[in-house]
Amino acid sequence: MARMSYRDAIRETTAGELRRDESVYLIGEDVGRWGNLFGASAGLLEEFGPARICDSPISEAAMTGCAIGSALYGMRPIAEIMYIDFITIAMDQMINHGVKYHQLSNGQVRVPVVFRTQGGVGMRNSSQHSQSLENWFVNVPGLIVAMPSTPADLCGLLRSAVRSDNPVLLIEHKSLYFTRGEVPEDDYTIPFGVADIKRPGEDVTIIATSWMVLQALAAAKTLADEGISCEVIDPRTLWPLDKQALVDSVKRTKNCVVVTEAPAEGGWSGEAASVVHEQCFAELRKPVRRVCGMRTGIPYGTDLEKAVVPDAGWICDAVRELLA
Amino acid sequence: MSDNEQLMELYQQLLVLRHFDEFCYDLKMKDLIMNGFHPYSGQEAVAVGVCSLLRGDDVVFSTHRPQGHSIAKGSNTRAVFCEMLGRRGGVSQGIGGPMQWIDKPHNFFCGSIVGSGLPIAAGVALAFKRQGLDSIAVCFFGDGASNTGAFHEGMNLAAIWDLPVLYICENNQYGEAMPVQEFVPVSRISQRASAYGLNGISVDGMDVEAVLNATTDAVAQLRAGNGPVFIEMITYRFRGHYGGDPEHTYRSREEIAVWRNRDPLLLARTRLLARGFSEETLDELESNVRAEMEEDMEWALEQPFPTVEQATDHVMIPLGQD
Ligand SMILES: Cc1ncc(C[n+]2csc(CCOP(=O)(O)OP(=O)(O)O)c2C)c(N)n1
Ligand SMILES: [Mg+2]
Numbered sequence: 001m002a003r004m005s006y007r008d009a010i011r012e013t014t015a016g017e018l019r020r021d022e023s024v025y026l027i028g029e030d031v032g033r034w035g036n037l038f039g040a041s042a043g044l045l046e047e048f049g050p051a052r053i054c055d056s057p058i059s060e061a062a063m064t065g066c067a068i069g070s071a072l073y074g075m076r077p078i079a080e081i082m083y084i085d086f087i088t089i090a091m092d093q094m095i096n097h098g099v100k101y102h103q104l105s106n107g108q109v110r111v112p113v114v115f116r117t118q119g120g121v122g123m124r125n126s127s128q129h130s131q132s133l134e135n136w137f138v139n140v141p142g143l144i145v146a147m148p149s150t151p152a153d154l155c156g157l158l159r160s161a162v163r164s165d166n167p168v169l170l171i172e173h174k175s176l177y178f179t180r181g182e183v184p185e186d187d188y189t190i191p192f193g194v195a196d197i198k199r200p201g202e203d204v205t206i207i208a209t210s211w212m213v214l215q216a217l218a219a220a221k222t223l224a225d226e227g228i229s230c231e232v233i234d235p236r237t238l239w240p241l242d243k244q245a246l247v248d249s250v251k252r253t254k255n256c257v258v259v260t261e262a263p264a265e266g267g268w269s270g271e272a273a274s275v276v277h278e279q280c281f282a283e284l285r286k287p288v289r290r291v292c293g294m295r296t297g298i299p300y301g302t303d304l305e306k307a308v309v310p311d312a313g314w315i316c317d318a319v320r321e322l323l324a
Numbered sequence: 325m326s327d328n329e330q331l332m333e334l335y336q337q338l339l340v341l342r343h344f345d346e347f348c349y350d351l352k353m354k355d356l357i358m359n360g361f362h363p364y365s366g367q368e369a370v371a372v373g374v375c376s377l378l379r380g381d382d383v384v385f386s387t388h389r390p391q392g393h394s395i396a397k398g399s400n401t402r403a404v405f406c407e408m409l410g411r412r413g414g415v416s417q418g419i420g421g422p423m424q425w426i427d428k429p430h431n432f433f434c435g436s437i438v439g440s441g442l443p444i445a446a447g448v449a450l451a452f453k454r455q456g457l458d459s460i461a462v463c464f465f466g467d468g469a470s471n472t473g474a475f476h477e478g479m480n481l482a483a484i485w486d487l488p489v490l491y492i493c494e495n496n497q498y499g500e501a502m503p504v505q506e507f508v509p510v511s512r513i514s515q516r517a518s519a520y521g522l523n524g525i526s527v528d529g530m531d532v533e534a535v536l537n538a539t540t541d542a543v544a545q546l547r548a549g550n551g552p553v554f555i556e557m558i559t560y561r562f563r564g565h566y567g568g569d570p571e572h573t574y575r576s577r578e579e580i581a582v583w584r585n586r587d588p589l590l591l592a593r594t595r596l597l598a599r600g601f602s603e604e605t606l607d608e609l610e611s612n613v614r615a616e617m618e619e620d621m622e623w624a625l626e627q628p629f630p631t632v633e634q635a636t637d638h639v640m641i642p643l644g645q646d
Binding site for chain 1: 417419426433435437440442444447450639644
């Protein structure tokens with residue numbers, strides 16, 4: 001085990017994959033000289049050179065299309081979109097092309113590309129640099145959507161993403177980069193569609209994603225002092241979704257809260273809640289509660305941006321109400 | 325100038341594309357081709373001239389009007405008929421339809437989002453360059469596509485990284501019903517290439533030999549590692565934007581007649597006659613090609629439609645096998 005930051009986990013894993021497989025390359029804005037905004041690829045240009053650590057022009061569509069085209073002919077690109085907010089420019093290339101080619105070729109063409117990006121609040125960057133847009137992608141057949149919440153999960157899921165021949169969108173969170181955790185030292189992978197129980201408990205299941213997992217764990221700690229035992233589950237991939245893990249947990253606890261930073265309406269939180277309602281209807285004491293970001297553009301400033309997305313306090317309130 | 329034999333081969337390919345297209349037009353009028361068919365009649369010299377210079381391992385990206393490029397790249401005409409008709413046996417097994425299919429054995433891709441091919445073709449070229457191959461990527465697109473972000477982003481990327489991509493803009497004078505002069509502020513679309521440091525040229529796209537000559541130099545340049553290249557082919561589509569569109573709302577019969585005088589098949593035929601081929605030889609060739617296309621069409625019409633189960637095949641590689 002090594003203790004490292006989420007940011008360093010990205011860099012170490014990327015470097016490992018670049019060393020392991022010559023066809024892997026990283027492409028993105030300022031991934032080379034700057035080594036990514038957060039340092040997630042610092043030093044890689046020196047080790048691997050500009051052909052494999054490719055500073056892209058500010059052209060999200062071209063960078064994404066380039067990654068897809070090269071993946072069709074033997075390369076395994078990791079395409080980094082600096083902020084998920086910029087992915088709107090790249091979405092045609094991803095969704096209409098990259099994700100469609102396998103089916104349109106009747107299975108003859110493979111598109112082994114990883115789209116890495118980061119979302120969420122935490123840098124006081126306001127409404128065009130702080131969104132949680134994962135929901136759009138969960139609705140695209142053929143695309144895997146991963147949202148690791150810990151350094152260890154990041155390593156395992158990023159390795160799986162690079163080694164998979166399916167296109168994968170891996171969404172990091174800007175408030176996670178400098179969190180730390182234990183990371184096994186071996187070359188492990190984490191399969192897509194396998195949830196992880198981050199904290200076992202008996203009274204209520206809290207299903208949370210990405211940075212919200214940390215909020216849920218903080219809430220669970222507070223609630224433990226009040227005698228409430230929370231089980232915190234992180235699905236790790238929004239699609240494929242480990243329905244069984246959610247259902248098994250809720251059948252035991254009989255109570256469920258779903259937490260996402262993204263607004264509730266039309267989102268994955270509704271999907272998770274539906275799975276629980278459909279399969280645990282008899283066991284549920286009360287309907288599933290959702291704790292989600294407010295339906296607003298993310299406002300500017302330290303206090304305000306945090307005020308419109310869930311935190312441990314919101315989760316504690318929801319759990320208390322549910323169990324009352 | 326090409327020799328007689330070569331011109332004869334090109335003429336035969338022009339005939340294949342024309343008769344294929346005209347049969348598709350009939351199928352569309354009968355609603356057997358359902359939707360999304362965009363006729364290629366009039367533009368054949370571009371696909372035939374360019375693709376005659378390509379190798380099997382070169383990759384072609386095309387548009388919503390892909391049938392000519394696909395056949396010229398080597399796709400089987402029966403398989404393309406089937407795809408048009410949405411039948412099993414189609415290049416994409418009847419799942420893609422008339423404007424989106426992939427023919428992997430012939431390294432052919434197309435899609436119906438205008439302009440989107442340029443960045444992807446650049447990526448294919450990047451892979452070739454990294455792997456030290458001399459294969460090239462060719463990207464066909466229309467005049468209308470030259471106003472998309474992907475056009476500019478893609479060409480810039482290919483230019484800054486010297487990628488072996490051949491960009492072929494088929495200026496057929498219209499984007500749907502809108503005339504090109506109304507949506508492009510420069511007199512030649514090839515001028516746009518100069519913004520990316522490229523020496524764009526404009527070529528008579530009705531003359532298969534002119535297309536061939538211009539493209540021969542381009543392909544040699546690309547294989548030598550000096551890319552990308554941008555060529556505007558000045559051409560015209562004889563039929564509506566889609567099979568059965570209200571053409572009279574945007575162009576006159578007189579205008580169509582002027583361009584039909586420069587029919588690429590007519591130009592090639594006139595040249596073959598001047599070089600000593602007889603009317604009978606050329607007529608016989610044409611009726612053979614027509615009969616062959618008809619036979620292929622009849623065969624395709626016998627093929628089954630995909631089942632609902634097949635419609636959800638290959639959405640992704642199953643987990644664990646990926
Ligand atoms: C991104 C996008 N916008 C609009 C359309 C609808 N559309 C289909 S073909 C076409 C015209 C394209 O013009 P051009 O690029 O000149 O090609 P042409 O049809 O003349 O071959 C349009 C607007 C589309 N398919 N994709
Ligand atoms: Mg046009």
